[in-house]
Amino acid sequence: MNKNADWIKDWKGQEKGRRKEYKKLVGQLKKKPARAITELADDVHQNTFEKYDCLDCANCCTSIPPQLNRTDIKRIAKHLGMKTADFKDEFTRQDEDGDTVMKSTPCPFLNTDHTCQIYENRPRACREYPHTHAAQFVQQLDLHLVNARHCPAVFHILERFEELIKEC
Ligand code: SF4
Ligand code: SF4
Numbered sequence: 001m002n003k004n005a006d007w008i009k010d011w012k013g014q015e016k017g018r019r020k021e022y023k024k025l026v027g028q029l030k031k032k033p034a035r036a037i038t039e040l041a042d043d044v045h046q047n048t049f050e051k052y053d054c055l056d057c058a059n060c061c062t063s064i065p066p067q068l069n070r071t072d073i074k075r076i077a078k079h080l081g082m083k084t085a086d087f088k089d090e091f092t093r094q095d096e097d098g099d100t101v102m103k104s105t106p107c108p109f110l111n112t113d114h115t116c117q118i119y120e121n122r123p124r125a126c127r128e129y130p131h132t133h134a135a136q137f138v139q140q141l142d143l144h145l146v147n148a149r150h151c152p153a154v155f156h157i158l159e160r161f162e163e164l165i166k167e168c
Pocket of ligand 1: 061
């Protein structure tokens with residue numbers, strides 16, 4: 001873990017100043033063939049997460065309560081040796097949309113070194129976040145605008161796409 005890693009320094013300030021450009025970028029990406037953008041996303045996502053380590057950051061685990069579906073709840077409760085109902089009582093709540101989410105932030109399963117105590121059994125939402133992998137990149141274009149405010153990896157991915165769109 002390196003809390004002073006350059007890639008997470010001042011990304012929030014930079015992102016705030018770039019929102020208009022990102023909105024324009026997403027509009028441009030929507031007009032491109034989905035297959036071409038998906039292929040690019042595959043490269044950009046992989047390169048980003050090879051270069052940057054989530055253990056430097058953990059902003060999602062610290063500030064966004066993940067959604068849990070029924071399968072997640074059963075799996076995690078079993079892993080913890082708890083009854084499903086007890087796990088729900090202790091760790092989950094209903095959010096304003098009626099979805100079941102982790103009760104508290106930072107997540108109770110986040111260790112101080114930013115590792116996850118239930119990593120192998122973590123919720124699907126945690127596995128899929130921040131939705132920039134090839135299978136979801138195009139369908140979640142609008143969400144990337146929101147997630148860039150919470151996730152420095154998404155910020156860097158949009159920055160890279162800004163460079164690539166000029167070459168398209
Ligand atoms: S997914 Fe994004 S917000 Fe979460 S730890 Fe990785 S870089 Fe940080
Ligand atoms: S379950 Fe693990 S990956 Fe998901 S928010 Fe909690 S600590 Fe992070």
